[in-house]
Amino acid sequence: MLYFNEMATVKKKKKTDGAEEKILSAARKLFTEKGFDAVKTRDIAKEAGINLALLNYYFRSKENLFVIIMKENMAKFMEVITKIVDNEETSLEQKIEVLVANYIDILSVNPDMPLFVIRNSRIDDQRMKMRGKFMNSYFMEQVQDSIKKGKIENINPANLILNIVGLTIFPFVAHRMFQSANGFTQKEFNELMQERKKLIPKWIEAMLKVK
Amino acid sequence: MLYFNEMATVKKKKKTDGAEEKILSAARKLFTEKGFDAVKTRDIAKEAGINLALLNYYFRSKENLFVIIMKENMAKFMEVITKIVDNEETSLEQKIEVLVANYIDILSVNPDMPLFVIRNSRIDDQRMKMRGKFMNSYFMEQVQDSIKKGKIENINPANLILNIVGLTIFPFVAHRMFQSANGFTQKEFNELMQERKKLIPKWIEAMLKVK
DNA sequence: TTTTGATTTAAACAAATGATTAAATCATTT
DNA sequence: AAATGATTTAATCATTTGTTTAAATCAAAA
Numbered sequence: 001m002l003y004f005n006e007m008a009t010v011k012k013k014k015k016t017d018g019a020e021e022k023i024l025s026a027a028r029k030l031f032t033e034k035g036f037d038a039v040k041t042r043d044i045a046k047e048a049g050i051n052l053a054l055l056n057y058y059f060r061s062k063e064n065l066f067v068i069i070m071k072e073n074m075a076k077f078m079e080v081i082t083k084i085v086d087n088e089e090t091s092l093e094q095k096i097e098v099l100v101a102n103y104i105d106i107l108s109v110n111p112d113m114p115l116f117v118i119r120n121s122r123i124d125d126q127r128m129k130m131r132g133k134f135m136n137s138y139f140m141e142q143v144q145d146s147i148k149k150g151k152i153e154n155i156n157p158a159n160l161i162l163n164i165v166g167l168t169i170f171p172f173v174a175h176r177m178f179q180s181a182n183g184f185t186q187k188e189f190n191e192l193m194q195e196r197k198k199l200i201p202k203w204i205e206a207m208l209k210v211k
Numbered sequence: 212m213l214y215f216n217e218m219a220t221v222k223k224k225k226k227t228d229g230a231e232e233k234i235l236s237a238a239r240k241l242f243t244e245k246g247f248d249a250v251k252t253r254d255i256a257k258e259a260g261i262n263l264a265l266l267n268y269y270f271r272s273k274e275n276l277f278v279i280i281m282k283e284n285m286a287k288f289m290e291v292i293t294k295i296v297d298n299e300e301t302s303l304e305q306k307i308e309v310l311v312a313n314y315i316d317i318l319s320v321n322p323d324m325p326l327f328v329i330r331n332s333r334i335d336d337q338r339m340k341m342r343g344k345f346m347n348s349y350f351m352e353q354v355q356d357s358i359k360k361g362k363i364e365n366i367n368p369a370n371l372i373l374n375i376v377g378l379t380i381f382p383f384v385a386h387r388m389f390q391s392a393n394g395f396t397q398k399e400f401n402e403l404m405q406e407r408k409k410l411i412p413k414w415i416e417a418m419l420k421v422k
Numbered sequence: 423t424t425t426t427g428a429t430t431t432a433a434a435c436a437a438a439t440g441a442t443t444a445a446a447t448c449a450t451t452t
Numbered sequence: 453a454a455a456t457g458a459t460t461t462a463a464t465c466a467t468t469t470g471t472t473t474a475a476a477t478c479a480a481a482a
Contacts, residue, residue, distance in 0.1 A: 019459080037248045041440060051461055056441060063440095118384060119330060158395075158403060159410065162382050170377030173329060173384060184369075192369060199370065199421070206417040210410075230429080252470060262431050267471060274470095423482100430477070439468080447460070452453100 020058045022048040023065070031069045033112050035119040036062075073113060078133065080106065085137040092142045092152075096164060097201040103168045104197045108190055114173045134161055152208035163207060167200050231269045233259040234276070242280045244323050246330040247273075284324060289341060291317065296348040303353045303363075307375060308412045314379045315408045319401055325384050345372055363419040374418060378411050 026048035030039045041062050045052040059065040084090075084098050107113060134140070135157065143160065146152045171193065184192070237259035241250045252273050256263040270276040291313050295306060318324060345351070346368065354371065357363045382404065395403070 040438080042438090052440090053442080053462085054460065057459080061440075115329065118326065156403070156406065159407065162385075162407075163378060163414070165385070166377050166381030167374060170381045170384070171373050173381070174373075174376070192367070195367065196370065196373075202421045203374070203414075203418045206421045207414045210413045210417045251468085253468095263470090264432085264472080265430065268429080272470075425482070426480085428477105428479085431475085433473085433475100435470105435472075437468105437470090440466090442465070443463085445461085445463100447458105449458085450456085452455075 019048070019050050019054055022050060023055055023058060024068070027065050028069050028072070031066055032073065032110065032116050035116060036066050073116070077106070077113075082133055085133065085139040088138050092139070092146055093201070093205065095139050095142070096204050099164065100168050100200045100204075101197050103165075104193050107169070107172045108193055111172050111175055114169050115175070118173065146208075153211050155208060160204075160208075164200070164204060167196070167203065171196070230259070230261050230265055233261060234266055234269060235279070238276050239280050239283070242277055243284065243321065243327050246327060247277050284327070285341075288317070288324075289344065292341065293344055296344065296350040299349055303350070303357055304412070304416065306350050306353070307415050310375065311379050311411045311415075312408050314376075315404050318380065318383045319404055322383050322386055325380050326386070329384065357419075364422050366419060371415075371419075375411070375415060378407070378414065382407070 023044065026044045027039075030043055030047060041055055042052055044062075044065075045055055048055075055062075055065065059068070080102050081099070084095060084102065087095070090098070140157060143152075143155075143157060147154050171189075175189075234255065237255045238250075241254055241258060252266055253263055255273075255276075256266055259266075266273070266276065270279070292310070295301075295309050295313065298306070301309070351368060354363075354366075354368060358365050382400075386400075
């Protein structure tokens with residue numbers, strides 16, 4: 001006479017429903033928003049609606065939890081970038097276009113990510129991989145090729161990357177600078193970013209023609 | 212029979228020589244380098260070679276000391292920008308050139324300043340002023356004028372500023388990203404910035420021709 | 423020389439914060 | 453139902469950190 005109950009109670013041992021997940025969500029939100037130092041373990045516990053000790057029970061420490069979120073964020077980013085940059089089917093121009101569009105789309109949803117990454121120099125290895133991915137990509141081959149063929153001017157690859165990434169990311173880094181008081185509203189800011197999505201590739205192209 | 216002594220002992224009551232100044236210097240260095248949270252009052256005291264309590268004796272609190280440094284930094288920046296941007300004697304192109312060159316020169320000496328400013332959203336009023344200075348400057352008048360005369364394409368002023376500032380400042384923000392391990396040395400980085408000093412104005416000009 | 427007021431110090435306080443502990447609770451198995 | 457092992461809690465610990473206090477020191481004035 002237990003089989004009814006057995007079907008109903010599929011969940012095995014779960015008092016606080018998905019406590020581990022709730023902690024991860026809370027940590028993800030708070031860390032990404034405020035950075036490591038500004039977030040207290042008690043904030044995370046409160047946001048997750050769980051007891052403080054649970055945080056240390058599931059994840060060994062605050063640091064550990066942070067690293068998990070950090071890697072998660074970076075992986076998400078890297079996956080998108082790699083896919084674009086190593087694509088052998090698209091032209092240089094198309095890559096820049098897609099790259100910028102993807103960056104801006106991700107950042108529009110996650111506007112605090114760049115500051116988060118910059119603020120926390122704890123985990124460098126991920127960023128290093130990013131740099132490597134860029135420099136050794138098919139994208140870079142295409143750049144060298146275009147220079148050789150005289151389609152674009154000779155440009156330092158570092159400058160090209162700095163320009164693409166800088167033009168795209170910087171507004172999000174400076175974010176609050178352009179919102180406070182007589183500045184921009186969130187809506188205006190987002191509209192501006194959508195406008196830049198179209199413009200940045202054109203600007204980059206124009207740059208590549210500069211002698 | 213006191214006049215000899217009066218001349219010799221010009222310094223009035225100074226045991227720890229210039230303690231106040233030493234605290235300011237230490238705070239300036241540490242705050243600019245690491246930001247508010249990462250610097251402990253004990254760090255400052257140690258760096259200044261003074262007793263911890265002196266910090267609270269001369270400056271009421273850590274926060275107060277920080278605000279002083281912050282305003283100092285912003286004022287230095289603002290002074291340069293204002294002078295350039297309101298100059299009625301120089302052309303638009305010259306302004307961009309001088310603006311970029313000055314930014315890069317200041318930042319080359321003070322590479323941690325942008326991160327410092329971004330990291331500490333405590334004092335917003337200064338940055339607001341900066342924005343105002345830009346938007347209501349003679350520089351902006353010249354932009355509008357050039358657009359009217361068809362010398363440059365119609366561009367959203369916000370975009371123009373974001374591009375100039377972004378291209379110039381972003382490398383310093385991403386600083387460490389481009390240095391660790393197989394990245395850049397300090398020397399290489401500085402050389403790259405010097406190169407950009409010449410290139411950014413050209414890039415901006417090219418942008419301004421994009422339809 | 424004594425007094426006075428500014429400067430400096432060592433010590434302590436109080437709050438915040440990351441982590442741990444020991445006991446309680448609950449679902450499942452025996 | 454009792455035992456078991458995972459989950460959860462309240463309470464506590466230990467450290468860090470900004471600040472204060474009370475006393476000591478020192479230079480100048482009286």
